[in-house]
Amino acid sequence: MEKAIDDGVNVISMSLGGGIADYYNDSVAVGASAAMERGILVSCSAGNAGPNYYSCLSNVAPWITTIGADTLDRDFPAYVSLENGKNFSDVSLYSGKPLPDSLMEFIYTGNATNVTNENLCMVGTLIPEKVAGKIVLCDQGINARVQKGSS
CATH class of the missing domain: 3.40.50 (Rossmann fold)
Structure with missing residues (x-):
């Protein structure tokens, strides 16, 4: 300066x-x-x-x-089709390789964490073997959404 x-x-x-x-x-x-x-x-x-x-x-x-900025100038469309035939579309922060076209297992973080009563997907709390290759649902709160996705 x-x-x-x-x-x-x-x-x-x-x-x-x-x-x-x-x-x-x-x-x-x-x-x-x-x-x-x-x-x-x-x-x-x-x-x-x-x-x-x-x-x-x-x-x-x-x-x-x-x-400061409060929005992104881009989004990444996300589509989910459930086994019961329901379809959902929204946007995602994930821009990596597309998910497979086949069905994927869906798991709630409470069933895949190594910390009691921790459902927020905090860094280091998810058990890798239980979440690998699955769609994981995390509760909202405390940590940023992007951090949840990298957990």
């Missing part, structure tokens, strides 16, 4: 952030303050955490223009 200031830029745009440190301990906030004092606009990302009760917003110093 010091180099950008010395080079005489008008805008500094950074897509990085950290935790919620006091302004004097946050290197981005300190650098942005120096830039702002010289009339340079500093724009930073709001971060990628959330939306949960423990969500962390980055770059909250009042002299930083903090930018």
Whole structure:
């Protein structure tokens, strides 16, 4: 940031952030303050955490223009056909290789976890042998949906 200031830029745009440190301990906030004092606009990302009760917003110093997005500009169609003939379509965050056309077993995470009363698909709680090759239903809450899918 010091180099950008010395080079005489008008805008500094950074897509990085950290935790919620006091302004004097946050290197981005300190650098942005120096830039702002010289009339340079500093724009930073709001971060990628959330939306949960423990969500962390980055770059909250009042002299930083903090930018966040709440939607994706794309989706991945997902189709499910059940054995009883019911069909469902929606979107998914999964963009990997397509699932097989044959029927797949469906399992509730409560029947495949190594932690009592843990149905959220938290990282490290699913028993790999019980979920491999199956569609797993996780309860909503605490951890992000993308994290559930990587569990």
